[in-house]
Each structure stands twice: as C-alpha cells, then as structure tokens.
Amino acid sequence: MSRPLEWARDGRDWPHREASRFVSAGGTSFHVQILGAGEPLLLLHGTGASTHSFRDLAPLLAADYRVVMLDLPSHGFSGRPRWRQPSIAGMRDLVAEVLDQLEIAPAYAAGHSAGAAVLLRMAIDGRIAPKRIVSLNGALLPFPGVAAHLFPGLAKLLFLNPLAPRFFSWRARHGDAVARLMESTGSTISREGLAFYERLLASPAHVEGALSMMANWDLEGLRRDLPRLCVPLTLVTGTRDRAIPPEVSERVARMVADASVVSLPGLGHLAHEEAPDRVADVMREAFAQGLSRSLPAAGTGPDCAARPSS
Template identity: 55%
Template structure:
C-alpha cells in the first residue's frame, strides 16, 4: 500500500517484539544492527536462518539465558538490521559483517548455535578464524546445496534485481494463511504468535529483499568442500520431520567432516527450536557439559531432562 514503510520499523513492527527489553541497536560495518543480549554465564551466540529474525529464538533464548550469556541478532537485511550491499549478503560477506559485530562488542562465544542458514554462517566464521568456540551446534543446518537450489539461485538473483519482486511477495504475505502454509511446508507447526511475527516481517518488501538477496548470493557447494578443514567440533542436530533441509544431509556431511557428528531427533520439523524450545534448551545444556562448558546447572549435576519438563510447564 502506498505510503507504508519498505522495511520493518521498530516503533511500529517492533512495538511488542519478543524479548524487546533486551533489544538495542548498534553501528558496525556501515550498518545499524538490532541485537539482543541477556543472561550471565559462558558466552553463547544464536544465529537465525533465512527469512527469520531474533523472534525465531523468542522462547529458546530466555531458557538458555538462565545458564548462559546469550547474544542474538538480526542478520543483515533481515528484521530490524539494515541491508548491506550485494557482497554483504553473500556467505563470506555475512560472516565478515557478523564477525565485526562480535569484535565491536568484545563477544567471544564459547558455544555457537545456528539454525538452518545461520549454521552455515557460523561454520564460515570458524573457518575464517573469526570465532573459535568450543563447539558449533547446527539446528537443521543448511550446510550443503539443497536439491533444486541450482535452479533457484539464478531465479533468486533475477528476483532480487527486480525492484517489484519484493513488493509482490510482501503483498502476498499480507494473507496470514499464506504465511501459515509457508511455515507448515517446512514440516513445523508453530504457535499463532510465531505465525503473526513471520507474517509481519514478510509483509515488508525490505525484509523480503534481504531474504532474496541472501539466497541469490550464497555458495553452499563451496562451503561443503571447505568443511573438512573445520577444526571446531560440529554437532549436526536433525529433526526427522524437516521438509526444508533433508536430514540425510547431516550424515553425508559427518562422513566427510572429521569434526562433525550427528544428533538425530525423533520429533519436530525445520523449526524444531520454535516448536519445542524446552527440549532444545535441555539438549544444548547437555552438549555444553560434554564440551566442558560449565554452567551452574551442569556444575550441580542437575538432570537436564527435568529441566526440559520444568521449562515447558
């Protein structure tokens, strides 16, 4: 509609944003970034996937903040973070820009968790020695080319270069049912609030343009070839109902990457961390203990299964 903002506006779209009390904005790399920071303990970084924003961790982040110093941010061109030049939307470009934010904040994560494309950024940052976490956890990580992506990438480039394309997709997203179907197609059924937040972002052409630009610029085939050189432990968490990233991809990556291993979940879809945040928080806490990252709960010997039960109550 004529006169409406092209990008999400904090005063309007962020008026009731999840965990808003922990939000702030900071300059880095020529962009203004939306970041959220909460909790105390070992440093833990959360990166969302394509088309999402910090709201993707709306329930998981506060659970992790009970035991960790958690940092999460909107990726370039997503949510309330400004969109960079085309190069800044590439995989290497995003790794560089996110690394700049961490350097500016003096934030050195002991544990780095990325969902979908967020895992690819973390792996790239580790390969570039921008981060040196004790471990990387990929939640349904998009770390190799997805079937059909070779055809989609040129299309994404064309759409990104067409200024009318983001407006078209944003207009379609004004139908909440269209957003609900898009999310359900990933194999996940999330709550009504989550659908509303995605629909809010998808209705802004600027957010859509950032998403299209990200997909158009990425080279996951190149990352897959480099993963064998990764010197950080990589835990590939898969959900058996994921329809966006084939769970079998994790087995292929683990077979070629000495530092990687698979943790297969018998439940959930692509957005499993939004469907079952307490279970994922408990898994993260257990894995942190395995990698020697001590938290108050881990140090006390508490049963992480009971943590998942109490957190979901």
C-alpha cells in the first residue's frame, strides 16, 4: 500500500492551513479550504497538484468571493475512493458530492488544466450552474494524433506497475527533477512553490493518484459535448504554455456558444502561480460580465443549441 500524505506531518505548514477542513463524500475524506466571503467561487486544480496551486491567487479572490478549493480524489490530502474510477465522469460526481455536503452551489468556477475539464463536464451535465467558468490553460481536448492513444496508455502501464509511483516519488526527493518538470511546462515558479510540489511528488500515493487519473482520462466525450455548454466560458492561456498549446483554447472557443480567449504574454502552464495578480484581474473582469446572468439551477441539465465541432 502506498503511504499517503499525513495532514499532521506533511500539512503542518500547508498554505492556508487555518482555512482547511475535511469533508466525507463518496466513501472517502476530502481536504477542503474555504476563504473569504461573498458569492461562492469554486477553484479546481489540475493533475498532480493540490490546493497549494492557488496559494497566492486565492487570497486575492477572497477579497470579493467565498473561495472554495479542494484536493481532487487521490491528490494531496484527499483520500482514494476505492469504488470509483478516477475518470472525468468519476471526478464530476465526487466533486458534486463534496459540494452537496458543504451545501454550496458555486456562483462562479475556475479550473486549471484538467480541473477546467472537470468543471465543464459538471456544467454540461447540470451538476453545477455557475454564471461563468474560467479555464486556466485548460486541458479540454484530446491529444492530437497518436499521442491520444500513447499518453493514456503509457500512464496506464505505469499505474499498473506497483514500482512506478515509488520510482517517481524517489526521483522527486533527489536532485532537481521537480524543478525540471515545472520548467518543461513553460513556467518559472518560486522556490516555495517548488518545495510544495516536491513534497507532493515525494508521496507514492499522490503520484499513484495522478497516474491513475491520467490512465482513465478520456476527453473525446467532452469534445463531442462542448457545443452543449450553456455557461459562458472565458479561456485564459499563457503564450509560453508548453503543456497545453494556446491553440487548444482557440479551438474550444469556436465550439462553445459564449466563449472568449484571453492571452497572457510571457506566462506558461502555471500562469496562476507565476503571476497571480494578473490572473486575478482577468478573472474578476470575466466574472463581472456574468453579474446579470440568470441560469437554471444545478441538476436541471443544459439544453443549448448545438454548434459544429472543430
């Protein structure tokens, strides 16, 4: 059994620890953080990250919103639901259960990378009905060509090998492997930020959770359903993103009825960690556009006119 992160030990100096709580949902425990007051704003991190990814962005947004963050299943300090696959549909259901337990219906939502895909899946399926969603370098379309089959297949092989998570966590504890990984995304983050990623990736359980998520991730269904998205969408892209090319957001914008793209020059895949002030300003401006919008309650399901896929 892979050793999970322990809150008392590994979370002793976690960002915004005072805002943390643990919520039971889907047969496991979820690490949740809530900051600020106002209309609820849900933030979802991407694969391999945790709430720490929003450590600098969340306080800026908490001046205007009640910011709700959680570690995705098998990530960070959230547990592993043994009876659920870490697919995009499984993530949709588990995040919705956490929100139900908290009795929170997000007025706004933002997700980074794979977190954005989870939010769009939830909105399309009527599990949330925010006034607007912001995608931060969203991983919203399948990899092109052979990569669409290669990367999930490789992740599945690594996940099925019980030594793989231990190997990756060993690498995270030795040398500059994590720093090189972050740089490969086109981003340069602080030494403090790197230290949190090193702590996460030093845990075989966290690495196993990320690999499992990648192995079960299928964005083809989301691609087909994007024209059904009723919620206005702002797609924020870093021009130096080497993980998710900005062209992905441009393609998605052509598939969604109400979508716009905002480019952030000089920033990479972790733009919200590199320049939280700039990202917070973009998010506030985007959310201000949805102040007068009224949407159906979560659970009613969208019924938008379809547009051709791109």
